Amino acid sequence: MQIYQPLCGYAYNSDTLFLYHFALPLIKERSRALEIGSGSGILGLLCARDRGLELVMVEREREMAIYSEQNARINAIEAKVMERDFLSLQIGELAPFDLALSNPPFYHRNVLKSQNPSILAARYEENLPLKECLLQLKRFLKPRGSFIFCFDAKQSDRVFFELKEKGFNPETVRFVHPRITKEATLIMVQARLSSKSPLKVLPPLVVYEGEDYSSEAKSIFKAARTHSIKCQL
Template structure:
C-alpha cells in the first residue's frame, strides 16, 4: 500500500492520534461528494479522507497562514487535488454548501496554561474557535441532511449535546475513546446531521492501549494509515 508523506514544522503543534481516530471514524461512517476540513493544520484529515475516497471533492480551511504552505506541500507531494481556504472559520463565507464537514478543533479550556508559542496556542485552545461558534457556522454551511464529524474532549459532552440541539443539528452517532482499560473516556467522536430525526447510535468504545501496548484496534488504525512524517 502507498505510504503518504506529511511535512510538519519541527517546534510547533503537530498532529497526533486524534487525527487518525477522527479520520477512521469518518471513513467508517461514510463520506462522499463535497467535504470541507475545518482547521486543517497540515492537512492530514482531509488528505486521508480524499486518499481513501478518490471521488471526494476536498476543501481545506485553515486560519494560520504558516500552515497553508504545509497544506499545499502535502497536497502536491501526495498528488491530492483540493481547494484551500485561508480564513477564520468563524467569519468564513461560501456560496456553496457542503455535504460533509470534518474538524479536529482546538478544545483546551481557558484554565489550561497557555504557552508562548502562538502557533500551538491557536491550534490547541478553544478560545480561538469556541464550540458554539464552530457548531453554528457548521450548521450554516451544511446542505440539508448534511453531516458534521468532529472530535472533542469527553468532559465537554453535556455542552456538545446542548449546543447541537440549540443549533438544530442532531447527534446521530457517538463513540467514546479511552486511553486504557479502567480510565475515564478522554475523547468523543461525533457524527451530527442537519435536518434529520434519527435516534443516536452509541458505537462500541475504542480502547487505545491494552497491557501497555497498542490495542488491536489501534494497530489496525495505524496499519490502515501508512504515514511518513518529516520536518519541514
C-alpha cells in the same frame, strides 16, 4: 502518505487518526467536504485519499495553510486550501458541502497555555468556540449535511447541548479511552442537520493494552499509512 509538519509547531497526534477511522464509514464516495482548521491537512487528505472527496481545507494560520497545500500536492490529492479564519467566511464564498470534518481546538481557556502561536491556535477553544463554529457551519452545509468532529470527553454534555440547540442531531458517537480501566478522554461525533435518527453509541476505542498499543489502534495506524516528516518552511 507523507505528511510534512513544522519542527516546533503543532503536530498531529493519534486523535486525528482515530477520528479519520471513525469518519470513514460515515462518508460517501465523491462527497463534497470541508475541513475546518486543517493544520497539516492530514484528516481531510486521508479521507480524500480513501473516499475521493472534493475537498476544501480552511486554515487561518499562514504557516499551517502552506503545509496543508504542500501535503496535498506531495500526495497528489486535489484540494483547495483557503488561508482564512473559518468564522470570517461569508455566504457565497463557498458552495454548500455534504459534510464537514474537524479536529477542533477544545482546551478550556483556563488551561495553562503554550507560548507557541501554532500550538495556541490549534489547542484552545477560544480560537474556534464550538457555539460559533456550529452557527457558521450551518451556513455552508447542505440541508442534511453532516459534521464529523472530536472533542474533550469531559465536555460531552455541552457538546450535545450545543448541537441540539443549533439544529444538529447527534447520530453516531464513540468514546476513546487510554486504557480499559481509565475514563474516556475523547468523544468522536457525527451529527446531521434536520435529522431525527436515534443516537448510535459505538463500542469504546481503547488505545493501550498493557504497555503496547491495542490491536485496534495498531490496525488504525496501519490503515492510515502515514509518515510524518518534520521540516522548516
